[in-house]
Structures are given as C-alpha cells and as structure tokens.
Amino acid sequence: MCNDAIRIAVKQKPTSRFKLIELAYPRLKDYGLHTHYILSACEVAHSVFKNRTRKAAPYIKRHFIKLGSQSYTLDHLIVRIPTRPRRFIYLTLHASNYHLSFLDDPALKRGSITLTDSGLALALSKEITEIEPRGRIGIDVNERNVTWADSSGVVVKEDTSRIAELKERHKAIRAKIAQRTSKDRRIQKRLLADIGSARGTGQPRLSIASRRGLSNTRRRTTRRLSWRTSRESGGYIERGTAKGSRSAEE
Numbered sequence: 001m002c003n004d005a006i007r008i009a010v011k012q013k014p015t016s017r018f019k020l021i022e023l024a025y026p027r028l029k030d031y032g033l034h035t036h037y038i039l040s041a042c043e044v045a046h047s048v049f050k051n052r053t054r055k056a057a058p059y060i061k062r063h064f065i066k067l068g069s070q071s072y073t074l075d076h077l078i079v080r081i082p083t084r085p086r087r088f089i090y091l092t093l094h095a096s097n098y099h100l101s102f103l104d105d106p107a108l109k110r111g112s113i114t115l116t117d118s119g120l121a122l123a124l125s126k127e128i129t130e131i132e133p134r135g136r137i138g139i140d141v142n143e144r145n146v147t148w149a150d151s152s153g154v155v156v157k158e159d160t161s162r163i164a165e166l167k168e169r170h171k172a173i174r175a176k177i178a179q180r181t182s183k184d185r186r187i188q189k190r191l192l193a194d195i196g197s198a199r200g201t202g203q204p205r206l207s208i209a210s211r212r213g214l215s216n217t218r219r220r221t222t223r224r225l226s227w228r229t230s231r232e233s234g235g236y237i238e239r240g241t242a243k244g245s246r247s248a249e250e
Contacts, residue, residue, distance in 0.1 A: 001028055001037065002060045005045035010057060017046040034082040036071040065115040072113055076103065079113070079120065093120060143167075 005024045014020040021042045028038045044066060048058045065081070073080045077093040095103070102108060102124060111123035135151040143164050149155040174192060181188035 001031060001033075001041040002044050002048075004028060005041045006048060006058050006060070009045055009049040014046070017043055020046050020049075032084060034071070034084060036067055036082065037065070040066045040068065040071075063117060066112060067115075068112050069110055074103070074110065074113075074122075081115070091115075091120075 004027055005020065008024045008027065009020050012020075012023050014023060021039060024042055024045075025038060028041060031037070044060070048054075048060065051058070067081060071082060077095060079091045079093060080088050081091070082088050108124045108126050111125055113123070114121040137148060137150045139146065139148040142160075144159070144161040145157055146160055147155065147157045177191050178188060181191060
C-alpha cells in the first residue's frame, strides 16, 4: 500500500500530503482495509517522497503498520487495531516492569504506534514546564583558541594552539609507523590502532576548555544570586564567597 502511494507520488508529484491522499485514495481503497490505513500509507509515502537525499526511486521493503492514536485502543497489554470497518484484531504484548511504568503513567500522552513483524513501537509525549534560563553562554571552539561569552558581557579567550602542535606531531608519528611497518599489515594495523587517531588527541583538551567556561559562568551567576538574596534579607554577604557574616543590625 505504501509503495503504491509512493508510485503515485513520483508520477503525480503532489505538493502536500493531503493532495497525495486525494490522488491515491481511489487506488488504495481497492485493498478493502480501514480508511486509517490509507491515511497512514499516504503519510509515510509523502515523507519518503520528500526526502531530498535519496538517489534512486524510493521503495519500502520492510513490512509494517503505522496507526494514529485515534485508530487503536490500548488496555494495559491488549492492543485492538481495526482491519475493516467494525472488524478488529487483538494483540497481546509482552512487556517488562520498565515498559509498564510508562504505560501506567497518567502524565504521558499516547501517540501513534508502529507495528512490525517483531515488535510494537509506541510514541509517548509529555507536557513539561518551560524553564527560564538565568543567562546564556556562547562558545566558539577553534583549533587554536576557545572563546566564550555570557549574557552579562564577559568574554574570555583561551589559547589552545598547543593542540595543533600535538596533532601535527601525532600525524608524523603515524606516518613513520606506517612507513616502517609497510611490509607487515598485521603489525601496522595493531600499532596504528594503539596510537589512535589525530582527532582524539585534541578533543579532550577542547572539551576541558569548554567545561571550564561553563563552570566559571555558573559560579559567577551563583555569586550574583547570593549577593542579591542577602541584600533582600537585610543582611550582607561577602561578595565572591559562599560564607555569610554578621547581620547589618549587629
């Protein structure tokens, strides 16, 4: 059914999913299945057709069924899905306590299901409260420097030119090992695997520099909040430390 919808999409080139449903509905109705299957097949076919990275005519090989939240019912571990109007089949799921914790959670909203020959995937969603950030930080990671700035206007630039030197040295060592062991591929492969790639040489140092910028911003934000809270409470606190001192009344 999905491949029929894909062939119609390739031939007619619809501009939207609803246009594809209008074009493919007469052909897919011949299957005699529930209307929800037609809508689901057109949705999958349109997403495949709109994939700009494909290099050949799209074709779906794996068999699966995708249904929206209004097409099925899930009662604990019993799934009821329609085949034809007013005709249903029932499936019994096998789940662990981990899966049951999600099924029994009333805060989770159930979405579409995807049924394959080996399992069932259930989409779940949950509404959460948006967290307002206390500030923002931007990090620009380059090979020779790491620059970070926060919303308070502080800009710090760290020199990481040492990383470029280490990469060049690492590249020279790998080239020398490859040259000396060119006659024995087995030893060459083992030695090159032990020394690793040049990318892994500088990545830990870049990560450390980025984390340092984040921790500095977090520490400075905590100090400002402590200072403001102390002034509102009528006392004072030594700026730049987490220790309190005597109140202003004393």
